[in-house]
Amino acid sequence: MLEVLNISAGYGDRSVLKDVSFGVPDRSITALIGANGAGKTTLIKVLNSSLSPDSGAVTLKGSPLSTLSRRQIARRVAVVAQENETRFPISVLEFVLAGRFAHGSAFGWESSEDITAAETALEICELSEMSGRLMNELSGGERQRVILARALATEADLLLLDEPTANLDLSHQAMMFRLVSERTKGCGGSAVVITHDLNLASEFADQILILNKGEVAACGRPEAVLTEDLIRSVFHVDVILDKNPRTGNVRVTTMYAE
Amino acid sequence: MKALGRSAGKNKALVYGTGFVVLLVATILIGAALGAEAVSPFEPGESGSAILYEIRLPRVLLGACVGASLAVAGAGLQALLRNPLAEPYLLGVSNGAALGTMLAIILFGSFEFSRPVLAFAGAAAATFAVYQIARSRAGMNAERLILSGVIITTLLSSVIILLTTLLDATKLRSFTFWLLGDLSQATVNGFWICLVSAIVGTILLCTQAKALNLMMVGERDALDFGVEVERTRLLVFAGAAGLVGIAVASSGSVGFVGLIVPHIIRLMVGSDNRLVVPFSALFGASFVVLADTAARTLIAPRELPVGAVTALIGCPLFIWLLRKN
Numbered sequence: 001m002l003e004v005l006n007i008s009a010g011y012g013d014r015s016v017l018k019d020v021s022f023g024v025p026d027r028s029i030t031a032l033i034g035a036n037g038a039g040k041t042t043l044i045k046v047l048n049s050s051l052s053p054d055s056g057a058v059t060l061k062g063s064p065l066s067t068l069s070r071r072q073i074a075r076r077v078a079v080v081a082q083e084n085e086t087r088f089p090i091s092v093l094e095f096v097l098a099g100r101f102a103h104g105s106a107f108g109w110e111s112s113e114d115i116t117a118a119e120t121a122l123e124i125c126e127l128s129e130m131s132g133r134l135m136n137e138l139s140g141g142e143r144q145r146v147i148l149a150r151a152l153a154t155e156a157d158l159l160l161l162d163e164p165t166a167n168l169d170l171s172h173q174a175m176m177f178r179l180v181s182e183r184t185k186g187c188g189g190s191a192v193v194i195t196h197d198l199n200l201a202s203e204f205a206d207q208i209l210i211l212n213k214g215e216v217a218a219c220g221r222p223e224a225v226l227t228e229d230l231i232r233s234v235f236h237v238d239v240i241l242d243k244n245p246r247t248g249n250v251r252v253t254t255m256y257a258e
Numbered sequence: 259m260k261a262l263g264r265s266a267g268k269n270k271a272l273v274y275g276t277g278f279v280v281l282l283v284a285t286i287l288i289g290a291a292l293g294a295e296a297v298s299p300f301e302p303g304e305s306g307s308a309i310l311y312e313i314r315l316p317r318v319l320l321g322a323c324v325g326a327s328l329a330v331a332g333a334g335l336q337a338l339l340r341n342p343l344a345e346p347y348l349l350g351v352s353n354g355a356a357l358g359t360m361l362a363i364i365l366f367g368s369f370e371f372s373r374p375v376l377a378f379a380g381a382a383a384a385t386f387a388v389y390q391i392a393r394s395r396a397g398m399n400a401e402r403l404i405l406s407g408v409i410i411t412t413l414l415s416s417v418i419i420l421l422t423t424l425l426d427a428t429k430l431r432s433f434t435f436w437l438l439g440d441l442s443q444a445t446v447n448g449f450w451i452c453l454v455s456a457i458v459g460t461i462l463l464c465t466q467a468k469a470l471n472l473m474m475v476g477e478r479d480a481l482d483f484g485v486e487v488e489r490t491r492l493l494v495f496a497g498a499a500g501l502v503g504i505a506v507a508s509s510g511s512v513g514f515v516g517l518i519v520p521h522i523i524r525l526m527v528g529s530d531n532r533l534v535v536p537f538s539a540l541f542g543a544s545f546v547v548l549a550d551t552a553a554r555t556l557i558a559p560r561e562l563p564v565g566a567v568t569a570l571i572g573c574p575l576f577i578w579l580l581r582k583n
Contacts, residue, residue, distance in 0.1 A: 050481045074484030081482065086475050087342055088529040098472050102484030107465055109268065109532070154483070 007056035031201035034211035074102035099150035140167035278540035329542020332516025350410035354384025355506035377507030439512035439565020514572025
């Protein structure tokens with residue numbers, strides 16, 4: 001269980017998050033949505049303690065993050081950040097193995113457990129055949145899947161994903177969410193996913209948190225949170241809501257014309 | 259390229275490590291044997307002994323330590339700054355050391371131990387200045403850091419040029435030669451100081467190699483996956499400042515070693531810094547010993563500055579690397 005209590009955070013004098021509180025139960029996915037600049041990425045940084053909040057607390061399974069070392073946090077919280085181009089020739093397997101940094105010694109070689117975890121993560125993400133290829137030879141979508149594999153290799157309780165589907169085609173978007181869903185349901189962990197795709201959020205998330213100008217505008221089950229009025233007030237666009245005929249989940253159609 | 263598990267990594271380290279050690283021993287023997295007068299390292303004879311033990315071996319061994327120091331500093335800084343083109347000169351570290359050495363020469367003259375001390379102080383001060391200028395409220399990125407390095411390098415170059423006007427004509431020529439990289443003033447004391455610095459600095463950067471594997475992908479990634487980014491950055495900067503400071507005090511500014519050697523090593527063994535850092539030390543040592551041997555023999559009995567030879571080898575290689583990648 002991740003608990004966020006009255007978090008305020010920012011950069012220097014610039015305040016970004018104001019009094020944000022919510023909880024993420026085990027075996028659940030929370031979709032984090034909001035307009036550009038709403039504070040979503042800042043919140044992700046606070047959730048893995050790479051940015052210290054000005055006030056408030058984050059606890060994971062009862063342990064305040066502020067009392068844990070970076071290595072302890074990295075064993076419990078894994079991040080799938082937006083793609084980061086590397087200028088060095090690094091193989092896919094080397095990249096994924098780097099995700100095991102916090103598990104063994106800070107020096108020396110990886111253990112057989114580390115290798116097994118990395119190979120399993122690559123297999124889950126359908127990347128086993130690419131393990132010897134160099135990262136800078138892959139397409140944007142393939143790299144994004146490798147970044148997910150690195151996070152899965154950590155075997156952390158909490159996954160934080162910052163727009164993980166940005167470079168993915170439709171089938172891999174669905175695969176990404178399916179993998180995250182299987183991981184959270186199967187291993188008892190949880191996930192917080194930043195996405196701009198309200199329909200993906202509605203289909204895969206157990207809970208949606210809408211941030212508006214650094215404050216929580218709404219938090220709850222998708223059908224409770226995704227309302228025409230709220231979406232209009234946050235994103236300044238009109239939408240039509242109906243139900244997906246197959247799954248029965250809320251479906252959002254944006255009205256681009258006047 | 260295969261990833262490095264415990265056994266695969268150890269095997270690769272053993273095979274390449276053995277090769278690089280053999281290469282280093284061979285280059286040291288070649289360096290000791292060749293010069294204005296050829297001397298057998300195994301049967302030097304009476305007159306050859308004096309040349310071998312008092313002049314040539316200290317110079318060859320100092321060259322090896324300088325090469326190892328500059329190559330390791332380059333490998334560490336490139337990974338830290340996520341920039342394969344970063345090296346001590348670009349970040350002002352070398353010029354800081356050069357200015358420190360110059361002040362030691364002007365203020366303390368022949369007091370030999372003042373040079374490494376002030377060179378290290380100069381390198382550390384330049385590194386600290388670059389580090390402070392590059393910092394901002396939102397943290398520090400590689401681009402900001404390199405830009406700060408360029409500013410400090412330019413400033414220090416201007417001060418060095420101003421100070422050269424204080425030198426008399428004889429000292430000026432000697433200093434100009436030294437600025438281009440010169441091992442001809444090698445002393446036994448200088449060698450021991452540089453050896454200790456090379457060993458300590460290489461070990462320090464080896465301890466940070468696994469963290470650097472994440473740092474070279476991105477500082478955010480490194481932080482997310484458990485690296486104490488600030489500590490790693492400070493340790494690598496301090497190690498690089500020490501390595502470059504002592505090397506420059508001993509031999510002047512031998513350019514391109516910190517840039518070229520890690521590149522060649524990465525082409526051979528991949529980007530894992532647990533291999534790149536120690537192998538850069540071994541290959542960097544061989545590279546400078548060979549370059550200095552060429553500097554002593556190409557136009558014997560006259561000599562070239564070793565820095566000119568490393569630049570002559572390094573520039574075309576660097577252009578080739580740029581085009582290839």
